[in-house]
Amino acid sequence: MSDIVVSARSVSKIFGNGPEQVRALDDVSVDICQNEFFTMLGPSGCGKTTLLRLIGGFEQATSGDILLEGQVLNDLPPYKRPINTVFQSYALFPHLTVRQNITFGLEMKGMPRREANGRADEMLDLVQLAPYGDRMPSQLSGGQQQRIALARALAPAPRVLLLDEPLSALDLKLRKEMQIELKRLQTETGITFVFVTHDQEEALAMSDRIAVMQAGKILQIGSPRDIYESPTHRFVADFIGESNFLHGEVRQTDGGAAVLTLAGGREIALAAMPVSGPRDNVTISIRPERLALYARNDQKDGLTGTIRDIVYFGTDTTYHIDLGPSGTDARLTVRVQNREGEGREFERGAQVGVTVPVDAIRVLAD
Amino acid sequence: MGNLIRSKRFWLIAPAVLYIGFFMAVPLGQMAYVSILERGDYGAVNWGVFSFDAYASFLFERDLMDNLMFNTDYLQIFARSFGLSAMTMVFALVLGFPTAFYISMQPQARRNFLIFLVTIPFWTNILVRNYAWMLLLRNGGLIDNGLAWLGYESGGLDILYTPYAVSIGLTYTYLPFMVLPIYASLEKLDHRLIEAAFDLGADKWRAMTRVILPLAAPGIAAGCILVFIPCLGAYVTPELLGGGKFMMIANLIGSQFGAARNWPFGAALGFVLLAFVLLSMMIYAMKFKSLPEEKL
Amino acid sequence: MKIDTSNPLWRFRGITPMAMFFFAYLYLPILVLIVLSFNENRLATIWTGFSTDWYRVALSNDDMLRAAKNSLVIAVSATVIATTAATLAALGMARQRFRGETGVAAMLVLPLLVPEIVTAIATLLFFVAIGVQLGLISVIAAHTVFCIPFAYLPIRARLDGMDPALAEAANDLYANEWQAFRRVTFPLLWPGIMSGAMLSFIISLDDFVISYFVGGAGATTLPIYIFGMIRMGITPEVNAVSALMLIISIVFVSISFLIDRIRY
Numbered sequence: 001m002s003d004i005v006v007s008a009r010s011v012s013k014i015f016g017n018g019p020e021q022v023r024a025l026d027d028v029s030v031d032i033c034q035n036e037f038f039t040m041l042g043p044s045g046c047g048k049t050t051l052l053r054l055i056g057g058f059e060q061a062t063s064g065d066i067l068l069e070g071q072v073l074n075d076l077p078p079y080k081r082p083i084n085t086v087f088q089s090y091a092l093f094p095h096l097t098v099r100q101n102i103t104f105g106l107e108m109k110g111m112p113r114r115e116a117n118g119r120a121d122e123m124l125d126l127v128q129l130a131p132y133g134d135r136m137p138s139q140l141s142g143g144q145q146q147r148i149a150l151a152r153a154l155a156p157a158p159r160v161l162l163l164d165e166p167l168s169a170l171d172l173k174l175r176k177e178m179q180i181e182l183k184r185l186q187t188e189t190g191i192t193f194v195f196v197t198h199d200q201e202e203a204l205a206m207s208d209r210i211a212v213m214q215a216g217k218i219l220q221i222g223s224p225r226d227i228y229e230s231p232t233h234r235f236v237a238d239f240i241g242e243s244n245f246l247h248g249e250v251r252q253t254d255g256g257a258a259v260l261t262l263a264g265g266r267e268i269a270l271a272a273m274p275v276s277g278p279r280d281n282v283t284i285s286i287r288p289e290r291l292a293l294y295a296r297n298d299q300k301d302g303l304t305g306t307i308r309d310i311v312y313f314g315t316d317t318t319y320h321i322d323l324g325p326s327g328t329d330a331r332l333t334v335r336v337q338n339r340e341g342e343g344r345e346f347e348r349g350a351q352v353g354v355t356v357p358v359d360a361i362r363v364l365a366d
Numbered sequence: 367m368g369n370l371i372r373s374k375r376f377w378l379i380a381p382a383v384l385y386i387g388f389f390m391a392v393p394l395g396q397m398a399y400v401s402i403l404e405r406g407d408y409g410a411v412n413w414g415v416f417s418f419d420a421y422a423s424f425l426f427e428r429d430l431m432d433n434l435m436f437n438t439d440y441l442q443i444f445a446r447s448f449g450l451s452a453m454t455m456v457f458a459l460v461l462g463f464p465t466a467f468y469i470s471m472q473p474q475a476r477r478n479f480l481i482f483l484v485t486i487p488f489w490t491n492i493l494v495r496n497y498a499w500m501l502l503l504r505n506g507g508l509i510d511n512g513l514a515w516l517g518y519e520s521g522g523l524d525i526l527y528t529p530y531a532v533s534i535g536l537t538y539t540y541l542p543f544m545v546l547p548i549y550a551s552l553e554k555l556d557h558r559l560i561e562a563a564f565d566l567g568a569d570k571w572r573a574m575t576r577v578i579l580p581l582a583a584p585g586i587a588a589g590c591i592l593v594f595i596p597c598l599g600a601y602v603t604p605e606l607l608g609g610g611k612f613m614m615i616a617n618l619i620g621s622q623f624g625a626a627r628n629w630p631f632g633a634a635l636g637f638v639l640l641a642f643v644l645l646s647m648m649i650y651a652m653k654f655k656s657l658p659e660e661k662l
Numbered sequence: 663m664k665i666d667t668s669n670p671l672w673r674f675r676g677i678t679p680m681a682m683f684f685f686a687y688l689y690l691p692i693l694v695l696i697v698l699s700f701n702e703n704r705l706a707t708i709w710t711g712f713s714t715d716w717y718r719v720a721l722s723n724d725d726m727l728r729a730a731k732n733s734l735v736i737a738v739s740a741t742v743i744a745t746t747a748a749t750l751a752a753l754g755m756a757r758q759r760f761r762g763e764t765g766v767a768a769m770l771v772l773p774l775l776v777p778e779i780v781t782a783i784a785t786l787l788f789f790v791a792i793g794v795q796l797g798l799i800s801v802i803a804a805h806t807v808f809c810i811p812f813a814y815l816p817i818r819a820r821l822d823g824m825d826p827a828l829a830e831a832a833n834d835l836y837a838n839e840w841q842a843f844r845r846v847t848f849p850l851l852w853p854g855i856m857s858g859a860m861l862s863f864i865i866s867l868d869d870f871v872i873s874y875f876v877g878g879a880g881a882t883t884l885p886i887y888i889f890g891m892i893r894m895g896i897t898p899e900v901n902a903v904s905a906l907m908l909i910i911s912i913v914f915v916s917i918s919f920l921i922d923r924i925r926y
Contacts, residue, residue, distance in 0.1 A: 058830055078833040079842075085834045091827035094925075095849045104845070105835030138925075156836065378754030382747040382810050383769050389807045390773055390781065393788035397780070400787055410790075461687070464680035471672060480685075482919055487688055489861075490911040491868040493888050494904040498691035500896060501698060508694055541688065561671075570674055599777025601871050606892060616779035616871075623783055623875065633787065636780040643777060659774055 003034040004069075005192050006055055006160055011064035013050050013216075024050040026216035027064070032160075032194060037186050039195045041203040042213035043239070048196045051213075052162050055194065057081045068159065079108070084153035085162040088169070090145050092137035098124075098148050099133040105156040123151035126185065143174045147181075154189060163195045167202065179205050200240045204228060212236045229287075234364045237285040244286045244332050250278050250363075260284060260361075262330055266303060266323070268356055274363040283364045288335040290360035293319060293346060296353045303354040305332065307346055314338070319346065321354060394640065401634035411629050420634035440618065447614040450529060451597035454536040455544075458593045461537070462544030463586065467578075469545075470552035481549065488542045496606040499535050500526060503607070527609030535607040536597050543592035547658065551585030552578075588658035591650055595643050615639055692908060699905035701898060716902035726903065729887035732798065736873075736883060737866040739802045744809030745859040749851075751810075752817040757826060771815075773808040781808065782875035789876060796878025804876045805866045812865050813858035816922055820854030853924040860918035864911050 013025040025047045032038045040048040053059045054066055057078035066073045073081060084105065092101050099120045106116035124130045127147035137145055146166060153161055163182075167175045183206050186193045197203055203210050204224040211221045212235070219233045220226075231237035234245060248262040250270065258270040260282060274282070296304050305321040308331075316337045323330040332354060346352055404417040424444075427437035469480045487495060502508050503526040510523040525531050555578070563573040579586075601616035610617070615635060622632025650658050666672070702713030720726060751770060755763070773781065785804045786796075794800050828850070832842035870885040877886060884907065891900045 056834060058833075077838070078830070079836045079838050083834075085831070087827040087831055089825050089827050091825055091831035093828060093831070093846055093850075095846075104832070104837070108836035108841060152835070375754040375760070378750045379766060382751035382814065383766055385747055386769055386772055386807055386810060389785065389788075389803055390776070391769070393784035394776065394780070396788055396791060397784040461680065461684050464677045465684040467674070468677050468681035471677075483685065484688070486912055486915055487692065489864055489868070489915040490692075491870070491885055491888075491904075491907045493870055493885055493892065494695070494907050495691065497888075497892055497896075497900065497904050498695040500892070501694055501901070502691055504896065538687065538691070541684075545684075564671065574674065596777065599779050601779050616777070619779050619783060620875070623786060629787065632783055636783050639777055640780050643775060643780075647775060657771075657775075659771060 004031045005034050005036075006032040006194065007065075007067040008051065008054070009065045009067065011051070011054060011061045011066065013047075013054060013059065014062045023216055025054075025061075028216070028218055029064075030211055030218060030221065032192060035190055035192060037183065037193045037195065037206055037208045039197060039203045039207035039210045040213055041197055041200060041210050041240075043198055045215075046213040047216040048198075048213050049164055052085075052164055052194060052196050055160070056083055056085050056162050082156075082159045083162060084156060084158040084160075085164065086146075086149045086153050086166045088164045088166065090137075090149040090166075090169075092145055092149060092152070094137055096137075097133065098129070098135050098137065098140070101137065101148060102152045102155050105152065109156055119155055120151075123155045126154070126188070127151045127181075142170055143178065146170065146178060150182075150185065154185070154191065157189075158191065160192045160194060163193060165197055166195075167197070167199075175202070182206060204240070212239065214239075230362055231285060232362075232365050234283055234285065237362065237364065242288050242333065242335075244288060244291070245364075246284050246286070246330065246332075248282060248284075249280045250274060250282045252278055262323070268303070268361070269358055270361055270363065271358045285362045285364055286332075286356060286360050288318065288333040289316075289337075290357060291332065291334040292355040293321075293334055293336065294353045294355060295345070296351045303332070303356060305352060305354060307348055307350050307352060310346070310348055312338075319352075321352065323354075397633045397640075398637050401630055401637045403630050405628055405630050410627075417630070420628075420630035423628075423631055424634075443613050443615060443618050446529070446612065447598055450533055450536060450614065451594050453533050454540065454597050455590050455594045457533070457537040458541050458544040459586070459590065462541060462589060463548055463582075466545045466548035466552055466585075469549055470555070477553075481546070484542050484545050484549075487538075492539065492602050493606070495539060496535050496603055499531070499538065499607060503531050503534070526607065527611060529608070529612050531607040532604050532612055532614075535603040536600055539600070539603060540593045540596055543596070544589040547588035547592060548582055548585040551582045555581050584654045584656075587650060587654065591646055591658045595646060598642065599639055695901065695908065696905045699898075699901040701901070704898065716898040717906070720899050720902040720906070723899070725882075726884070726887055729882045729884045732881055733867055733884040736798060736801050736805055736881070737863050740805035740809045740866045741813075741859050741862040743802075743806045744862050745813045745855060747806075748810050748813035748858060748862075749817055749855055752814055752821050752854075753847075755818060756821040771811045774811050778871040782872045785872065786875045796876060797880040800876050800878070801873050801881045801883070804872050805869060808869075808872070809862035809866055812861045813855075816858040816861065817851065817854040820851055820922075824850055853921045857918045857922035860914050860921070864914045864918075868907070868911060 008028055008030050011025055011028045012023065015022045015024055028047070028051060030051075040051060042048050050059065054061050057073065057076055057080075061074065068081070068083070093104065096104065099117065102120040102123050103113070103116040106119055107113065111119070120133065121130070124133055127150055129144060129147055129151070132140065132144065132148075137148065140148065146169075149166065166182075167178050170178060179202060182193070182195075195203075195206065204227075207224055209221060209223055210227050211218045212227060212233075213219065214235050220231065220236050222230075227236060228240055231240065231243070237243040237245070246260070246262060246268070248260045248268075250258060250260055250273070252273065253259050258273040258278075260268045260270055262268070268284070270284075303323060305323040307319055308322050309320040311318045311320075316335050319334045319336065321332045321334060323332060334354060400411055401420050402416055402418060404412040404415040405419065406412050422434070424440050425436060425438075426434040428434060465484075469477055469484075472480060500507075503523070504510070505523055505526070507523075507526075513523060559577055559581070560573050563577045568576060598614075599616050600614055601620060604610075604612055604614045604617050608614075613621070616639075619632050619635045619639070622628045622635065626632075647657060698709070699716060700712050700714065701709050702715060703710040755767065755770075781804075785807075789796060789800050794803075824847075828846055829842050832846040833839075837845060868885065869883075870889060873881065873883045874886055874889070877883065884903075888900065888903055888907070891897070891903070
């Protein structure tokens with residue numbers, strides 16, 4: 001994770017002109033390292049595919065630079081970049097056999113046919129489709145086509161492999177298999193993978209680092225654990241997994257500890273004063289599985305509320321809690337794992353207390 | 367403009383567009399111009415001498431004393447053309463809608479084949495198609511003989527060279543243009559909408575008139591235009607099946623470039639026909655946000 | 663619609679008989695013509711026995727063969743020019759939209775909108791005005807105009823159905839623009855081009871009205887010749903020639919449709 005392979009420097013991309021202008025990327029900078037499985041995650045329209053296409057050379061940035069190993073690529077057409085792409089639709093050439101698809105890039109680079117065919121066989125082995133070289137793409141299943149698209153893009157041994165939502169057309173089971181397969185291929189080939197997806201689970205499962213994007217900007221870059229456990233933005237906390245959001249004022253108590261005061265006057269202790277210091281309008285996020293419920297039996301401090309809804313999910317049960325008198329907007333979702341002999345101890349309408357571990361609270365930037 | 371010249375797309379598109387522009391758009395413009403020129407003494411036109419005689423001669427005729435006389439000959443030809451075209455359109459709709467509906471309910475492979483069958487006659491020579499009807503309709507032809515066999519008097523059919531024959535031939539010629547657009551809109555129709563109509567108590571008649579027909583309206587309108595317009599400009603059918611006795615607009619236009627040698631009048635007629643075509647296209651485009659041809 | 667036709671729910675009274683009548687109406691004349699073309703009798707519509715004599719008579723008619731040769735020269739020339747222009751135009755029109763696209767698209771299909779008789783006389787007036795001698799060249803020029811949209815539409819349809827990522831994938835795999843066109847776009851477009859060319863060819867071969875007006879004496883095409891024969895009367899020779907034309911058209915359209923159905 002040391003040498004930087006691909007960088008974007010203050011890249012902006014504007015589509016269209018006049019009043020129909022769309023700013024797809026807004027001053028984005030990112031460094032992607034050697035040997036990394038790097039994922040760009042975000043909802044559709046967030047600019048992740050645009051950034052990928054800029055790296056691939058299919059679009060030109062309106063401003064800013066794309067660099068490969070320190071060299072500016074901006075005006076280089078795709079066919080002069082040592083970067084290959086796995087397209088969302090796979091884009092296998094329908095008039096060529098599987099082997100001809102794989103050797104296409106090698107031949108274009110001037111490799112003799114015999115050598116190219118040998119390389120194709122290696123790639124077919126790598127994706128475990130050795131017997132399929134002479135088939136036409138239309139004779140393969142979706143999952144097989146996906147593997148051939150991978151083999152074709154990996155065959156010329158690119159410096160970077162770009163993957164544009166390659167798993168979106170597969171069913172759930174196959175998708176899970178391919179996630180493992182992709183990770184294996186990345187480790188075996190040692191090639192940098194830049195992966196685009198809107199599926200947060202996919203991103204968490206495969207990536208070394210994730211860049212979460214929204215509205216043409218990168219909000220947070222970090223390891224899957226960082227992104228999930230320490231989201232810096234409300235959007236990140238909301239988009240990846242489920243989160244509870246609470247708003248209030250952060251104040252310093254007489255004892256020097258930081259406290260968040262909710263609208264109703266309830267107080268939640270924070271581990272430390274946020275960097276920005278005491279202020280109004282602070283949002284914190286707490287993952288539902290980090291909360292716990294206890295039967296309320298006295299006027300103890302802390303959060304109390306009424307169970308509004310109980311949803312049973314098999315592996316766990318989700319409780320929706322109204323904090324304080326109903327009608328206020330403060331609500332919490334608590335997820336409790338179902339274990340043998342437990343559960344069902346709370347009923348709808350019951351008064352409960354909620355335990356909030358201090359280390360589960362994240363103060364968000366916006 | 368500099369950008370345009372440098373762009374690859376400009377050079378790709380230019381040959382076709384310039385070709386059509388030069389050999390079609392310019393001639394059409396020139397035709398409009400000729401229509402307001404004076405007729406030459408020995409046929410052709412007096413270039414640069416303007417006159418609205420061509421348009422006046424729709425309704426008026428100069429007698430020997432050079433007085434304008436009201437003349438309904440051409441009006442009759444227009445009336446006949448519109449009448450025959452309207453009749454053809456109705457026949458085509460009555461035959462075409464059930465057929466399109468029938469095809470849309472067939473399994474996919476069969477549908478493609480039937481649509482192919484509908485289109486084949488369009489690609490065959492129009493003279494040959496009309497000639498085949500001459501064989502069928504003439505006295506002593508197949509239909510006449512069939513009637514004779516049924517006990518009617520042989521040679522009593524007497525339908526060839528009448529407006530009826532023209533109407534049969536026109537319907538035959540332009541029928542595919544009715545079926546294809548209607549089929550296109552029926553094919554896209556979600557059959558669950560019809561099931562919903564049944565579910566809500568509509569019987570078949572009302573499912574047809576309240577759900578299917580309204581949803582097929584763009585196709586039906588396109589079909590009607592695509593039949594009516596070419597009918598209005600039909601040349602071969604009235605010539606062969608009408609025996610040249612029942613002129614329609616196109617024959618009148620044609621004759622101005624033959625025996626009648628009145629080019630400005632021919633150009634004026636052509637311009638009126640063209641204006642009518644473009645007008646109906648525009649009305650359709652405004653109502654349905656597409657051209658009727660896009661339904662083919 | 664995707665429905666189960668065996669379900670009585672979907673049986674609408676009168677639809678099937680009407681459709682049957684339709685197809686009978688559509689094909690009866692064609693069948694009758696073909697059958698009568700094999701009739702040995704001099705009287706064109708009375709069946710007396712099978713014979714291919716009238717084909718022999720027709721095919722040894724020198725005037726008709728000359729007309730057929732004219733038709734062929736015109737159709738091939740118009741097809742080559744029109745298909746080339748249409749292919750380029752389709753490549754230029756596909757993908758991204760541009761300002762004025764609607765106007766350009768309308769121009770490309772203009773020849774389909776204008777009634778034939780109007781095209782015919784406007785072209786005639788134009789050629790006379792600019793002093794072009796009426797003959798084979800003028801007919802080829804006029805045919806090319808209406809062949810362009812017939813070639814353009816299937817090619818464009820094919821391009822629109824093509825995944826834009828395919829050309830990008832070729833670029834991505836180190837093929838430059840020309841290589842990507844030659845190795846990927848063109849092979850995939852080829853059936854559309856062939857289909858468009860064949861449609862142009864028959865539409866030109868079959869054209870009567872436009873050739874009739876802009877042909878002049880030197881460019882008698884087969885349809886013009888047949889028109890003359892029909893005017894003279896119904897004869898078994900006309901039956902044979904007509905049936906031949908019919909069959910050629912049907913064969914060409916069928917091939918064109920089969921090619922257009924090629925999917926990889």
